Amino acid sequence: MADPRIIRSRQLMREAEGYLDLLTAVGDHWPLEVALRDRTAQRALDALDRIASKNYRRADVALLRGQALRLMDRFQEALEPLRIAAELEPGNLHVSLALGWCYKRVGRLDLAIQALETSLEKNADEAVLHYNLACYWSLAANVRKALAYLDHSFDLEPHFRDLVMDEPDFDPIRHYPEFLALTSVIV
Numbered sequence: 001m002a003d004p005r006i007i008r009s010r011q012l013m014r015e016a017e018g019y020l021d022l023l024t025a026v027g028d029h030w031p032l033e034v035a036l037r038d039r040t041a042q043r044a045l046d047a048l049d050r051i052a053s054k055n056y057r058r059a060d061v062a063l064l065r066g067q068a069l070r071l072m073d074r075f076q077e078a079l080e081p082l083r084i085a086a087e088l089e090p091g092n093l094h095v096s097l098a099l100g101w102c103y104k105r106v107g108r109l110d111l112a113i114q115a116l117e118t119s120l121e122k123n124a125d126e127a128v129l130h131y132n133l134a135c136y137w138s139l140a141a142n143v144r145k146a147l148a149y150l151d152h153s154f155d156l157e158p159h160f161r162d163l164v165m166d167e168p169d170f171d172p173i174r175h176y177p178e179f180l181a182l183t184s185v186i187v
Contacts, residue, residue: 042068063095076102143173
């Protein structure tokens with residue numbers, strides 16, 4: 001017979017995941033009011049708090065905690081659990097992306113870039129890493145690196161080309177001829 005504590009921990013994990021899925025599934029197309037968003041993310045945190053404290057250092061628990069805080073725009077607080085998750089699962093794509101997101105928003109572009117470049121060692125074929133690195137290098141005003149990562153993201157996933165024109169992270173390099181040449185569509 002399975003240990004009831006393990007079963008309960010799994011249920012609480014699924015509950016937390018469910019709340020976060022609700023937020024991320026509809027948030028891009030139909031953003032929730034901040035109060036509702038925060039209440040829903042807090043429910044995820046409450047579920048995670050009910051998991052035995054010894055499990056806090058599990059990578060999946062730490063990632064969910066970081067994601068909930070990130071969704072509440074509590075970026076500085078999200079960094080601690082996300083760093084724990086990164087320690088426990090180096091190169092985890094989801095952890096790296098969340099870390100990069102939070103570091104960017106707390107003004108640590110250097111650490112955002114480092115988190116994603118470290119993740120590339122295990123996830124070299126993930127276009128989203130290359131695309132986000134292009135964004136971050138653009139914000140850092142490194143045109144050469146931004147374009148190299150952007151070009152590679154297009155090679156891996158051509159649909160990223162559709163996102164570029166609406167992406168404000170590329171504003172610092174948008175006027176460069178090399179950027180225009182790379183992002184132009186020739187029919």
